[in-house]
Amino acid sequence: MNTVTMSVWRGGREDGGFRDYRVEAEEGEVVLDVIHRIQATQSGDLAVRWNCKAGRCGSCSAEINGVPRLLCMTRMNLFPEGQPITVAPIRAFPIVRDLVTDVSFNYEMARRVPAFAPRPKDPETESDGHYRMQQQDIERVQEFRRCIECFLCQNVCHVIRDPHDTGRAFAGPRFFVRYAELEMHPLDTSDRRELLRRRMGLGLCNITKCCTEVCPEDIHITDNAIIPLKERVADQSYDPIRWLARKLRRGEPDESSAEPAEKVPPPAPD
């Protein structure tokens, strides 16, 4: 047991500030353990989200010494002894209180994803009524489905963070992973490329890979999800026959930039 100084954000975005706590830390503990000790012994009302405490539910996202991490998977011995450790709420979303933020933007984006639409079964090879898929064909999809929805990728995304982009339609890396998962699902039949281009702001991402760097599940968000999506969208957009067909069919504006056709509510007044 040794005593550490934890500098923890208390209050809201405007009225809040860091408050220092001197607290015991035991061998092998993670930051969430120490936050819990503060709750139990010093500030019972310190607000923090957590569930599984094993890196599987993605509830306890925060910024520890400025780095976006899961509180439950960040060991205390990662930090130099004797120096205070700061714990702040993730920055891209409005603060409810202390370490808890309003992540409803993400739930709204989840509602906009057109549902999985599987193909019918093959009457010959799937005559027992059950699909056949090869493991090698689903490995990429399974990588995407590892996502624990911690929203750390959304948090560091500069399109979501930048006030200049606030109000522009942009789904964010978490949902590009979701769209990629559906687009690459061997059974899915829907085409979500137009939606991605026109309403989900895929073009706004300029692949700085900030999202990939913070993913606790090591999903290669940029390389495996976003770039292939951009390629698929570009293929479709620049195909002259498709372009003409689109024009004739819907009279849509021809633009592959991400000027949104539909605005979404601003995610976070920073």
Place this chain on the structure above:
Amino acid sequence: MAELETHEFDVLVIGAGGAGLRAAIEAHARGARTAIVCKSLLGKAHTVMAEGGVAAALGTVYPEDNWEVHFRDTMRGGKMLNNWRMAQLHAQEAPERVYELEEWGAVWDRTDDGRILQRDFGGHRFARLAHVGDRTGLELIRTLQQHAVAERIDVFMECTVLRLLTDGERVAGAVAYRRENGAFVVFWAKAVVLATGGIGKAYKITSNSWEYTGDGHALALWAGADLIDMEFVQFHPTGMVWPPSVRGILVTEGVRGDGGVLKNAQGERFMFRYIPDMFRSETADTEEEADRWYDDKSVRRTPDLLPRDEVARAINSEIKEGRGTEHGGVFLDIASRRPAESIKRKLPGMYHQFKQLADVDITREPMEIGPTCHYMMGGVRVDAETAAATVPGVFAAGEVAAGLHGSNRLGGNSLSDLLVFGRRAGMAAADYASGFEGGPALDQAEIDRVAAAALEPFERDRGENPYAIQHDLEECMHNLVGIIRTEVELKQALDEIATLRERAGRTAVEGNRQFNPGWHLALDLDPMLTVSECITRAALERRESRGGHTRDDYPTLDPEFGKLNVRVRRNGDGDGVVVDQIPLPEMPADLRALFEEKKP
């Protein structure tokens, strides 16, 4: 009291884990106006922690598997105390529910011929668990969540139910508060599905999250419903033990399913010394036979994969008799038995978890593990077909319901339970709700009373710290109502729970109603203490040892106790509980025959 936020639904589902989501999807599909209320954000419920897989006799790996074998394994795993009809429905319907998830977007691991792959698990005769690496629960909850969202089912997130409302006879709704701002919400509902999971936060060493405070068990009891089998608490044999902060975190049974073995500090594979008579004819008694079994199902299975109650007790004995590891566990070794690449591919979550939290590379070193409180077999007494509780309009599915698992649950049978009985509960709740016009009147006085009581901790300047009370309760249940029990200790536990109950009536919390965990915990103490008392009283009543209930003073199975369930109910005054015994439903002859033909 001021006007409260009020909503009206046909079916209110409490809990958004697998059972709650599946129930809501079904109720919605049948045209009921349906809402889900849950304590966390959507997608964070405890189902996400399930690792190994969903048990279902798909027969993709072993075509000789079928529902009868699964039924038999489930009943024997539960030491024949299961509700036979639930066990039958479960085994029959689980395969359909697994395939259905594939139609909704789940991406299971595959066999070489492109079908759903199945893995070995404790107590299952054949490789039977459909899975996705060691993150099956995440796949299950995400699939159901995405389907429910696509269906536009209303979800009230971060909202805790305090009490069910009744009109004296049938359910009328529920009163809850929003965690974000502490505002009360009234739900007016014709039917309520309880899908609240378990009780593990009453124990010190547990694999369960803060949410597992026995809410549904207590809500049902307070509303007048019967609980049964409350003495049966499952300690999972393999929880992490070191470092202290991770103590209790689950290590999937899939480690043993994929070839890992248990060893004591002397390096001995001790499970061969703990094979009970009931499983002797089908369990290998040499290491050679045990190791062959992974690839050759014509020989007998390894004792490392006996049902969880047997393995947990064996580990407990090894540690007690001085053959434990430095940190009070035993070793789980897969490093010396499987190539590193295969371990990383099949158990990526475990590899990651040990590496990050314990500085242990499981492809090179053994893990240190020990028993951890994991699952509640007991709960709301339900009708097998409809999941209906004994209070009209109340239904229960998943961990909060009792019966399917008897005295001990087999691994993998929980995820299939959620799907099979979640669907049945949603179906029956929707049908029940469509059966009458309008709804029963809400009891405004009761709503006011519940809300006022919930605010009391703010009104005291000085009082008990809710965190300290929870800590003391965890110690009490761990030490006195744990894996091994005695009458003396159970009675002592009852005294301690009574004292804790008094202290819980004097809690004081700081701050205000906005996202205040201290206040939330003060309110969670009520169901936690209620459930702890039910467990302890039921454990006193069952004077035998069976499954997840071991009495040092009654160390053997008693055939008489094998014919009954212990029931716990609210007493007439509503200020305490009464315990009695009710007969176990009797299995029909055709199913009984499955146990008589001596299969190897």
